[in-house]
Amino acid sequence: MNNLVKIGVYYDGNYLSNVSNYYFFQHARKSRINIEGLHAFIREQVGEVEETDPKLCKITDAHYFRGRMNASDAKELNKLYYERVFDDMLMRQGVVAHYLPLVVRKDGYREEKGIDVYLALEAFENALHNKYDVMVLIGSDGDYLPLVRKLSTQGIRVMVLSWEFNYIDENGYERGLTTSQDLLEAATYPVSMLDTLDDRGMRNDVLVNNMFKAFEIKPIPKIQVDDELKTSTIFSLHKEKGYGFISYPPDNIFFHFSHMAEGEDYNQLEEGDDIQFYLGVNERDGKVLAKQIHKATKE
Numbered sequence: 001m002n003n004l005v006k007i008g009v010y011y012d013g014n015y016l017s018n019v020s021n022y023y024f025f026q027h028a029r030k031s032r033i034n035i036e037g038l039h040a041f042i043r044e045q046v047g048e049v050e051e052t053d054p055k056l057c058k059i060t061d062a063h064y065f066r067g068r069m070n071a072s073d074a075k076e077l078n079k080l081y082y083e084r085v086f087d088d089m090l091m092r093q094g095v096v097a098h099y100l101p102l103v104v105r106k107d108g109y110r111e112e113k114g115i116d117v118y119l120a121l122e123a124f125e126n127a128l129h130n131k132y133d134v135m136v137l138i139g140s141d142g143d144y145l146p147l148v149r150k151l152s153t154q155g156i157r158v159m160v161l162s163w164e165f166n167y168i169d170e171n172g173y174e175r176g177l178t179t180s181q182d183l184l185e186a187a188t189y190p191v192s193m194l195d196t197l198d199d200r201g202m203r204n205d206v207l208v209n210n211m212f213k214a215f216e217i218k219p220i221p222k223i224q225v226d227d228e229l230k231t232s233t234i235f236s237l238h239k240e241k242g243y244g245f246i247s248y249p250p251d252n253i254f255f256h257f258s259h260m261a262e263g264e265d266y267n268q269l270e271e272g273d274d275i276q277f278y279l280g281v282n283e284r285d286g287k288v289l290a291k292q293i294h295k296a297t298k299e
Contacts, residue, residue: 005050006060008132009042010123011095012139013066014112018177019138019163019193026167029201029212035093037211042136044207046159049189050134061131064090065119067112068099072236075252098122120147127156134159137187142180149186159189230277231296237271246275246290253279255290264294 020033039059047054074080090097098118102110116139123135124147135151136159137144148158162179184190200208235252237244245252255277257266269275274296282289 003052003056005046005052005057005134006132007042007046007057007134007136008061008123008126009039009059009063009095009136010119010138011062011064012115012119012137012141013064014115015139015141015177016064017066018175021175022163022165022167022177023212026165031212034211034213035089035095037207037209037213039093041207041211042159042161045189045191046134046136049159050157059094061126062093062095063098063119063122064095065098065100065115065122067102067110067115069102069110116141116143120144123147124150127151127154133157134189136161140177140179140183142183145180145183145186148183152186152188157188158186159191160184160187161191161193163193165194226279228278230279230290232275232277234269234271234273234275237269239267239269242266244269244271246277246293248290251288253277253288253290255293259289259291259293261292261294269295 016033023029024032039062043057043059044054046057050057068074068083069079071080074083087097100112100114100118103113104110119139120143126132127135134157137148138161140162148160151158160179160183162184163177164179166174166176197208197211230248232247232253235245235247242257244255246255259277259280260266275293276296277290277293280289280291281287
């Protein structure tokens with residue numbers, strides 16, 4: 001065969017994040033997945049299984065799906081800059097980003113809702129408009145099984161890139177990733193990525209190495225911790241949860257009710273209050289926080 005093959009790439013963003021974190025925190029590469037390099041690898045893989053020149057394999061449709069916290073929460077947690085960097089990288093590779101708001105449960109934990117359905121609907125609609133011949137799915141959930149089966153009835157071949165691993169993340173928690181066996185069996189071209197990349201990486205494969213080529217992120221200036229009393233205002237306050245954030249460029253500083261100075265009442269604080277505090281460091285994660293917090297004295 002020597003025909004043009006159109007490729008649609010569909011990312012489950014949370015899955016990709018777990019894979020990237022594994023390579024960054026646990027794997028010997030100590031580097032994150034690079035989208036440009038991954039796309040080059042995909043074109044080669046599709047060319048091989050479709051028996052055509054990889055130069056004739058073109059990614060004509062690429063989409064990324066993930067839950068996203070609101071702007072206020074992202075600003076508090078100092079994530080806005082890094083989200084923008086990642087969005088820029090997706091844009092440069094022609095990947096369309098789709099986000100749904102994270103849902104906050106009663107226990108305060110944020111979780112995704114509806115991302116798999118969103119991805120499936122977009123992928124199937126684009127298949128009906130003949131945007132691609134081969135769909136490449138970067139995702140592991142068995143909920144994608146109906147999509148894969150439906151695409152097969154339309155003559156679309158599906159490649160599933162799968163990873164299986166366990167690792168300890170930067171916070172000391174055990175993480176793992178598995179892919180639905182039913183999903184792999186339904187796929188036209190299942191690819192076991194961990195073994196494939198490790199085997200080719202040992203042979204110093206340039207294409208694989210480029211999947212981990214670092215992209216530059218300029219670090220945000222770090223706040224210097226000293227013994228000087230600081231004055232600022234409360235940016236946000238979550239009284240029911242016992243914490244808040246203080247305006248302090250370039251970041252907002254976290255504080256907990258237990259960080260109040262002796263004799264000061266956390267429950268008397270309000271957003272916008274002028275306060276004084278010292279900078280400290282969280283021993284668990286090394287992040288800067290506020291301590292010995294008290295309302296600023298009015299002159």
